[in-house]
Amino acid sequence: MKIKFKSFAELKEKVSSSGLTLSTFLIHYEAINEGKEEEFVISKMDKTLSAMEESIEKGLKNKNVSKTGFVNGWAYQLKEYINGSNFHLLSPEFTEVILNTLAVSEMNACMGRIVAAPTAGSCGVLPGSLITVAKLKGVDRRKLIEALFVAGGIGEVFQNLASLSGARHGCQAEVGAASSMSAGAIVSLFSDDIDKIESASAFALKNVLGLVCDPIGGFVEIPCIKRNVMGAVNAIASAEMALAGIKTLIPLDEVIIAMKRIGERMPLELRETGEGGLALTETAKRLLQKFKAK
Numbered sequence: 001m002k003i004k005f006k007s008f009a010e011l012k013e014k015v016s017s018s019g020l021t022l023s024t025f026l027i028h029y030e031a032i033n034e035g036k037e038e039e040f041v042i043s044k045m046d047k048t049l050s051a052m053e054e055s056i057e058k059g060l061k062n063k064n065v066s067k068t069g070f071v072n073g074w075a076y077q078l079k080e081y082i083n084g085s086n087f088h089l090l091s092p093e094f095t096e097v098i099l100n101t102l103a104v105s106e107m108n109a110c111m112g113r114i115v116a117a118p119t120a121g122s123c124g125v126l127p128g129s130l131i132t133v134a135k136l137k138g139v140d141r142r143k144l145i146e147a148l149f150v151a152g153g154i155g156e157v158f159q160n161l162a163s164l165s166g167a168r169h170g171c172q173a174e175v176g177a178a179s180s181m182s183a184g185a186i187v188s189l190f191s192d193d194i195d196k197i198e199s200a201s202a203f204a205l206k207n208v209l210g211l212v213c214d215p216i217g218g219f220v221e222i223p224c225i226k227r228n229v230m231g232a233v234n235a236i237a238s239a240e241m242a243l244a245g246i247k248t249l250i251p252l253d254e255v256i257i258a259m260k261r262i263g264e265r266m267p268l269e270l271r272e273t274g275e276g277g278l279a280l281t282e283t284a285k286r287l288l289q290k291f292k293a294k
């Protein structure tokens with residue numbers, strides 16, 4: 001029989017009565033619902049992880065320029081700058097988070113292969129934060145794969161209670177959701193405490209409530225790519241607070257419902273139409289005209 005959960009509270013209850021950790025429960029859940037063996041869904045997730053890793057690698061290798069010309073090899077530029085100057089504003093690790101996130105997001109804008117996690121527009125957040133932290137901390141591959149199931153479980157709660165769509169609820173439901181999924185997943189690398197996982201996810205989403213979707217010309221480039229970087233950094237900061245035992249006062253489910261309410265009140269111009277916010281600035285209009293005249 002298929003297993004179902006609508007909210008994070010429900011998921012927590014099921015995890016608690018199963019006696020499993022959140023990640024092992026979600027692997028079991030996926031296997032049951034897909035009608036496959038657990039090892040099968042784990043190996044499928046392993047392939048997803050490899051695709052994310054490849055997009056980081058490819059994104060950093062060359063100067064990626066999008067068809068519009070808006071995206072102009074920013075990951076490559078940052079990499080070259082660091083190689084030449086060895087100057088990091090904070091630390092090489094922090095720069096690596098930025099680099100990897102930019103790399104994957106640029107691959108999306110330049111028609112490369114990415115994993116939509118949860119969407120193409122927010123595809124840089126999870127690899128840029130989760131994979132980078134796991135690599136820097138020497139976390140083994142199996143644990144990292146398990147963390148991706150945690151991210152998926154949190155994403156499913158978003159989908160059940162609200163949506164993962166910028167067109168419906170603004171960028172809070174794309175980069176915000178990706179950041180929230182990543183924050184919980186990062187915690188799961190180091191702790192099985194489901195309350196800490198929930199707190200991290202709730203922090204990350206609370207920090208971006210109200211984030212509108214306003215891509216220039218409707219292209220998932222500006223501000224999407226640098227917004228992914230913000231989402232990755234936000235996820236790590238949220239995970240660090242939660243790992244220290246700082247608790248969310250508002251449960252994750254309620255934060256997601258708040259996001260949904262805010263999204264429903266957003267005017268259409270701020271929900272992926274490219275007709276409001278940043279997309280309506282004079283420079284954005286000029287950039288778009290220049291591209292159309294090409």
Ligand code: SF4
Pocket residue numbers: 121122165166167170171172174175212213214215219220221223224227272
């Ligand atoms: S601004 Fe809109 S299109 Fe860009 S990542 Fe956010 S939700 Fe997606």
